[in-house]
Amino acid sequence: MTLVTSGISGLDALLGGGFPSGRAYLIKGTPGTGKTIFGVQFLYNGVIHHNENGLLVSLEYDPLDLKEDMLKFGWDLTNLEKEGRLHILGTAEPLEFGTLTTTSTTVDDLANQLQKAAQAINAKRIVIDSLSGVELGFTDMFESRKKLLRFCTLLKKLGCTIVFISEYSEPSNKFKPYEIDEFIANGVILVYYERIGSERFRGIEILKMRGMKHSTRIHAMEINNNGITVFPDEYLFSTET
Numbered sequence: 001m002t003l004v005t006s007g008i009s010g011l012d013a014l015l016g017g018g019f020p021s022g023r024a025y026l027i028k029g030t031p032g033t034g035k036t037i038f039g040v041q042f043l044y045n046g047v048i049h050h051n052e053n054g055l056l057v058s059l060e061y062d063p064l065d066l067k068e069d070m071l072k073f074g075w076d077l078t079n080l081e082k083e084g085r086l087h088i089l090g091t092a093e094p095l096e097f098g099t100l101t102t103t104s105t106t107v108d109d110l111a112n113q114l115q116k117a118a119q120a121i122n123a124k125r126i127v128i129d130s131l132s133g134v135e136l137g138f139t140d141m142f143e144s145r146k147k148l149l150r151f152c153t154l155l156k157k158l159g160c161t162i163v164f165i166s167e168y169s170e171p172s173n174k175f176k177p178y179e180i181d182e183f184i185a186n187g188v189i190l191v192y193y194e195r196i197g198s199e200r201f202r203g204i205e206i207l208k209m210r211g212m213k214h215s216t217r218i219h220a221m222e223i224n225n226n227g228i229t230v231f232p233d234e235y236l237f238s239t240e241t
C-alpha cells in the first residue's frame with residue numbers, strides 16, 4: 001500500500017501516515033466547515049509538493065469566485081491551470097446534470113467526461129465538490145442512490161486518489177444512520193464547526209480509514225491564512241481547545 005500525503009497540515013499523523021493512494025475518500029460536514037478548502041488544499045499541495053496533477057469538479061462554488069478566494073491562502077489555481085497541472089470543471093462546462101434523471105448511461109457519460117478530463121492532464125488526484133451537487137440531478141431516492149453508487153464505482157476505476165465532498169443538510173443529521181456514500185468510500189472524514197458557549201470551534205475526525213490504524217478522537221482544526229491546520233494534540237470539546 002502506497003500512502004500519499006493529504007496536504008493538510010497535521011492530518012497525516014492522524015491518518016496513520018497519509019491516504020492510501022488510488023482510493024476514494026469522503027469528507028462530510030455542515031455548511032462552512034471547510035470542506036471545499038480541504039479539497040482544494042489536497043489538490044494544490046498534491047501538485048506543488050508531489051507533482052500529482054489534480055482535477056477539481058466544482059458544482060456549487062463558481063470557479064471564478066473559488067480562484068479568487070483561494071488566492072488568499074496563496075494558492076494560485078489559475079496559474080496551475082495554465083501550466084496544465086490542474087483542471088477545474090464547473091457547472092458552466094457541459095456536464096449535463098439536468099439529464100441525469102433517467103438512464104444509467106447518463107451517469108456513465110458523466111463519469112466518462114470526468115475520465116477524459118482527468119486523463120487530459122494525467123491527474124492523480126480528483127476532488128468532487130460536491131456529491132450533493134451530482135445528486136441534485138436525480139429525482140427518485142432509490143434510483144439516486146443506485147446511480148450515485150455506479151458513479152462512484154466508475155470513478156474509482158480511474159486509479160486516482162479521489163476526495164468526494166458531501167454535505168449534511170442540518171447539524172443533527174450527523175447522528176443519523178450511515179449513508180451509502182460512507183460505505184462506498186474507503187475512508188470517511190468528518191469536519192465540524194461546533195458552538196461551545198458563545199463561540200464556535202473547528203474540529204476534524206477520522207470516522208473510518210480502511211486498512212489504517214488511525215486516530216479515534218475529534219481533533220481541533222483551524223482555518224487561517226495558510227488554509228487548514230489540524231492540531232494532533234488538541235481536541236474539540238475539551239478545555240484545551
Ligand SMILES: Nc1ncnc2c1ncn2[C@@H]1O[C@H](COP(=O)(O)OP(=O)(O)OP(=O)(O)O)[C@@H](O)[C@H]1O
Pocket residue numbers: 029030031032033034035036037038060072073167223224225
Ligand atoms: N482567508 C480565510 N481565513 C480564515 N478563514 C477563512 C478564510 N476563507 C474562508 N474561511 C473560513 O472558511 C469557511 C468556508 O470554508 P469552505 O468554503 O471550505 O466551507 P464548506 O464546508 O465547503 O462550505 P459550503 O457548505 O458552503 O460548501 C468560511 O465560512 C470561513 O469561516
Ligand SMILES: [Mg+2]
Pocket residue numbers: 035036037061129
Ligand atoms: Mg464547499
